[in-house]
Amino acid sequence: MNTSSENFATFACKPEESRGRLHDEPESATRSCFQRDRDRIIHAAAFRRLQYKTQVFVNHEGDFFRTRLTHSLEVSQIARSIAQCLNLNQYLAETLALAHDLGHTPFGHAGEFALEDLMAPYGGFDHNAQSLRVVTKLEQRYADFDGLNLTWETLEGVVKHNGPLTGFAEAKPLPWAIVEYAKDQDLGLSTYASGEAQIAAVADDVAYNNHDIDDGLRAGLFTIDDIRQVDFVGETFTEVEKRYPDLDFSRTVHEVVRRTIGMMVEDILAESRTRLADAKPQSVDDVRNYGEPLFGFSDEMAKNDRELKEFLFPNMYRHYKLNRMTSKARRVVKDLFELFLSEPGTMPTEWQVGTNGAGDELTARVVADYIAGMTDRHALDEHRRLFDLQARTSEFSLG
Template sequence: MSIDRSRKADRALAPYAVDERQSRGRLVPEAPSPTRSLYARDRDRILHSTAFRRLTHKTQVFIYHEGDHYRTRLTHSLEVAQIARSMARTLHVDEDLAEALALAHDLGHPPFGHAGERALDAAMRDEGGFDHNAQSLRVVTELERKYARFDGLNLAWETLEGLVKHNGPLLASSPDRPLPQPVLTFCTKQGLALDTHASVEAQLAALADDIAYNNHDIDDGYRAGLFTFAELAEVPLAGRALAEVQSAYPGLDGTRALYETTRRLITALIDDAVADTRRRLQDLSPISAHDVRHAGGPVVSFSAAMSRDLDGLRAFLVARVYRHARIARVMGDAERVVADLFGLYRMRPDALPPEWREQAPAKGYPRYVCDFIAGMTDRYALAEHRRLFDATPELR
């Protein structure tokens, strides 16, 4: 007896949800799984990928050795996935696709977060630059090499589309900033309709990313002593949540008060996003995922009032966390570590580890070096720097 794996068949999905029965398929055709949906299979491949495991030692905001309780790219991705799946269930769209996209969205991040990205982008300026979203696409379409029949993970078209376009259509902003070359190169093999929006599921993953990082950066920033409750009380959105907690639980200690605040904030953001998305979907009245892609704008969003408050919270985090002197100093040192490694590997291929040295191409060598460094964890990058240089920053 055959099993109908369709999410539309399993539960009542909305007409605007992605329907796997109408999928554009995989670049390399594969027989369907008898037990898992198309997108559940993609999610599992992402979870089992080497790149996903490496996220456990890649920086979110704080370097891994600063404390065991700070978020890493891995724990961040898991939090994003939980929020995305929860909202997908509420809005009756494909949970497996939303979760897969949430888990994959940071696979292309280099060591040391955005500091590493800045260093690689500068080093690759004459080679097309570096963009972590484009690198995520390279990871899942080329750099993961474990399957016998293909490079990458051979994900479904809708998963690749959502990974590339979860923040909106990809359009060249100016002649000086063209579209990332890795994206354009892949699209010669399998076009991803870069000029349209992505599915509701992809848009939910993007919004879940915003919800997760704003809240866990409050948590991590407070634990690191970068601001006080008195300062947080003056911030839009977070201040209201904190006031509720202090009113309901006078004298509550710092850690518990912090968690009670962020959980209220997460709930408020999710409830607002779901309500505004429902309003937008009602106005659009889409009868398919195609209608969502061609809506002319995002259908998943916060309300205007919530967006203004969230902008205020982001401004606070930029000033008090991301640009804090302590963080800026560590990230400056981290940027130099990545730049040093790139410069040395480019000039001396013999400095690469044996397995990478033996496979180094005659053409496209700078991108090859970039791929190697982008795949590093924080601790491996530091270990390589210590191996190759006389002095290595402590990053503390």
């Protein structure tokens, strides 16, 4: 098929130059290898479950608030647009954006931190490493292999979109899921990832912070006057209110978020073009081996991004209403983990396969896989069935 690689920059990931898949397969007659990766992710059960996994609010808190699925779709749109403007492979950037949260637990970071603590004696837990585990092992759809058998470039981006993974301090070794997979395939952990992966990472920042402004304001966790202390956001509110003095609250918020996303994207494009002009990469390996990211925010926008994060942390993520939700989520995950670890026979039959017995490391990993794959609703339902003595224990649930 025509992959249109002639339109890509010299430093883009080109389908015909892919390092291939762990398990050989015939190429698709209608899609490039990265388009095929994207489609496999979209059809994965783990991707569907993102609809019922929290972004910040627990899923049942309200239908309006963002979930991991809507967040992933928003990141993919931003990443695809940036990649296209820079003549990178928009399909790979989109694929990585759609895959970046597949390993997230129920209840967002609250569930993740709980599993990290509980798994500390058993090799730890890391959501990026769990994403790799999902796409290489836990998705079981194909007759010839476990996982989705994605291309090397997609797996590299899933693992390294935040930068190289070697050089970790002894106190924080490589996540065991990555060490385990590296026995089968070398993902070049000591280098940066492709430009497409770097773009997916910065697009995640753009989407996450701006849409938390939206959700936080609509949830009443802070007010427009509160967030004016973040200079570039406050200036944008002033501009919008001056131009549209009679605009209602909802449209005002949307207009501000739309503009701040636009400013960040324009900054990424300008800064990345400057870095590329200085570095003059001639191949994707030049991007990987450059020694620092070639795609990202300017210093000024990075400062704005930090200020926004510094505002959101106490005013949203540590708001007492979210602290209550976080406390409940931690208890649910802890209760489930400790019960399944001590009594693995209480897990569904298909999850008992491969467990060695109560309390051992292999069983702990299976338990972590099971819990990490749960939606918010599934985790709450399992907790109710197992810890509420009046609840029926045989209720049917796909999770």
